[in-house]
Amino acid sequence: MSESLRLTIDGQEVSVPIGATLSEAVEAAGQPVPHLCWSDHTTPMGLCRLCVVEVEGDGPLRPACVTPVAEGMQVGTQSPRLTRTRQILLDLLNSTFDLSEADELVQSMESHGISPGRPDPEMRRELAVRDDNPAFIRDYAKCVLCWRCVQVCADDAQYTFALTLADRGYHTRVSTSFDAPLPATTCVFCGQCVGTCPTGALKGKREQLLGQGIPWQEILEQTRVEFRKRGSPAAAPRGDPS
Numbered sequence: 001m002s003e004s005l006r007l008t009i010d011g012q013e014v015s016v017p018i019g020a021t022l023s024e025a026v027e028a029a030g031q032p033v034p035h036l037c038w039s040d041h042t043t044p045m046g047l048c049r050l051c052v053v054e055v056e057g058d059g060p061l062r063p064a065c066v067t068p069v070a071e072g073m074q075v076g077t078q079s080p081r082l083t084r085t086r087q088i089l090l091d092l093l094n095s096t097f098d099l100s101e102a103d104e105l106v107q108s109m110e111s112h113g114i115s116p117g118r119p120d121p122e123m124r125r126e127l128a129v130r131d132d133n134p135a136f137i138r139d140y141a142k143c144v145l146c147w148r149c150v151q152v153c154a155d156d157a158q159y160t161f162a163l164t165l166a167d168r169g170y171h172t173r174v175s176t177s178f179d180a181p182l183p184a185t186t187c188v189f190c191g192q193c194v195g196t197c198p199t200g201a202l203k204g205k206r207e208q209l210l211g212q213g214i215p216w217q218e219i220l221e222q223t224r225v226e227f228r229k230r231g232s233p234a235a236a237p238r239g240d241p242s
């Protein structure tokens, strides 16, 4: 029995292993389809819908990251309908969140004819920056709720389960159980959440201070003092990064 499946992406024949998703097939074909909630390191959830594609003979648009490839599929990644759908989604993100550090999203917006940075005062999320630990800050104005930090903190990578989603609807936000400060949770300050964040909503404090020109030794000392004060020995900083 064949170990692979054949399909066409925008008319180009591609062969992928059984079990591959349309996102993987699209990547194999070298077609640029935007993604937000899915990354190479996280389980696809189909949340943002930016990756939608058209499948011949199928009415609705399909989110490529969660759609398994079937033998003989004919997939289209470019059409006026797809462009319009992505434009609407990107425009909603653009008017709701601060995307100034979301480089990939900004590129997608530009390639879809949307000018980045058009805040809509009525839609902007007004949540204060969360600064409850010596290592990271969470800037809620930049958090697009892609869920990737929650996934890598859980069983996609770290198995610490410190992060979760709180509240519902427009008020949904990434938080911890009972909204506890990070040092009071199972967080081990591994930094996986910061590494996967696509928008700069999560940032290492030391990186931020270095960017402000503060000398490394001063930052190190400050961080040590803060960890001692707030308590979390697992995360005490070590050495100079240079």
Ligand code: FES
Residues within 6 Å of the ligand: 034, 035, 036, 037, 038, 045, 046, 047, 048, 049, 050, 051, 052, 063, 064, 065, 066
């Ligand atoms: Fe596929 Fe978000 S990347 S739905």
